[in-house]
Amino acid sequence: MEVMRRAEGAARLGRWVLGERRIPTPCVMSWVFPGAPGGEVHVAPAWVRTSRRPLVVHHGVLRSTSLRGGGELGLLPQASARLSTFRGVVERWAEGVLALGEAHPESGVMLDGWHFPELWRRVAERFRSRCMLGIAHAGELCTKPRLLVTAVTGVRELASTGTVLYLPGVPPHFMPLLALMGVDVFDDAYAAGAALSGIYLSPAGEHHLRSLGELPCRCPECRSAGDGSRMSLRALLRHNIGVVRSMLAEVRAAMRQRRLCELAEAQANLSVEAKAALRVLYRERQDFLQRYHPVA
Numbered sequence: 228m229e230v231m232r233r234a235e236g237a238a239r240l241g242r243w244v245l246g247e248r249r250i251p252t253p254c255v256m257s258w259v260f261p262g263a264p265g266g267e268v269h270v271a272p273a274w275v276r277t278s279r280r281p282l283v284v285h286h287g288v289l290r291s292t293s294l295r296g297g298g299e300l301g302l303l304p305q306a307s308a309r310l311s312t313f314r315g316v317v318e319r320w321a322e323g324v325l326a327l328g329e330a331h332p333e334s335g336v337m338l339d340g341w342h343f344p345e346l347w348r349r350v351a352e353r354f355r356s357r358c359m360l361g362i363a364h365a366g367e368l369c370t371k372p373r374l375l376v377t378a379v380t381g382v383r384e385l386a387s388t389g390t391v392l393y394l395p396g397v398p399p400h401f402m403p404l405l406a407l408m409g410v411d412v413f414d415d416a417y418a419a420g421a422a423l424s425g426i427y428l429s430p431a432g433e434h435h436l437r438s439l440g441e442l443p444c445r446c447p448e449c450r451s452a453g454d455g456s457r458m459s460l461r462a463l464l465r466h467n468i469g470v471v472r473s474m475l476a477e478v479r480a481a482m483r484q485r486r487l488c489e490l491a492e493a494q495a496n497l498s499v500e501a502k503a504a505l506r507v508l509y510r511e512r513q514d515f516l517q518r519y520h521p522v523a
């Protein structure tokens with residue numbers, strides 16, 4: 228990707244070159260599944276066939292040494308489906324993905340094994356110049372603020388400037404804080420999961436749809452439902468995804484207006500974990516924040 232402009236901390240406004248397209252970053256990738264609205268850039272598991280473009284193919288969990296093609300960019304497999312996994316599993320993944328990465332030099336890499344820094348660092352160092360590095364289990368990492376800050380700042384420091392940093396499955400109120408740490412790409416997995424659990428996202432926090440009554444948003448889905456009790460799952464999904472896309476538009480605007488820290492602090496107040504992550508970043512990683520955008 229091309230970095231167009233530096234903002235506060237490690238934040239950067241950029242253009243991600245994918246196939247024929249130039250996508251402004253930070254941005255959201257849209258998972259391809261039934262009922263999901265189309266987006267600017269899509270991501271899908273390797274077994275899904277779709278005509279949506281541009282497409283990033285996610286190869287899931289490491290099982291074999293061959294990958295099927297398709298899409299403009301493939302992401303090499305991660306170690307496991309859960310954050311807490313055995314060291315042996317992470318060691319096998321590190322060996323496997325180091326070999327797989329040699330055979331697929333154009334692929335992006337999903338990093339894993341956050342409890343074993345020497346293993347993820349070894350993989351990240353080898354692939355530091357790849358077009359994309361992803362942080363597996365980022366949604367789970369959001370419940371462990373110190374591990375989250377260590378992983379994101381550590382990978383951003385190792386990665387090349389032109390490497391896109393992708394964090395899947397994170398709640399929207401973490402996004403300004405993560406953009407401040409130099410994250411370029413998010414996805415709508417959290418928004419979709421919340422919809423399936425009947426959770427209505429808003430810039431002011433999360434609500435159980437059925438207890439909401441009048442809907443506080445003016446998007447087409449909310450205007451046509453009017454009341455939480457009349458909103459369908461499909462409408463809730465589209466509304467939630469809209470909230471995430473609006474959050475990223477707000478993040479980009481805040482970066483241009485030099486108020487990203489302000490936005491990150493306001494949104495971090497929505498959860499104890501986000502507040503703790505911001506505190507760890509400010510108190511323990513000032514060196515990281517100053518390195519990319521020194522404040523006189």
Ligand SMILES: [Zn+2]
Nearest residue numbers: 444446449466
């Ligand atoms: Zn809405």
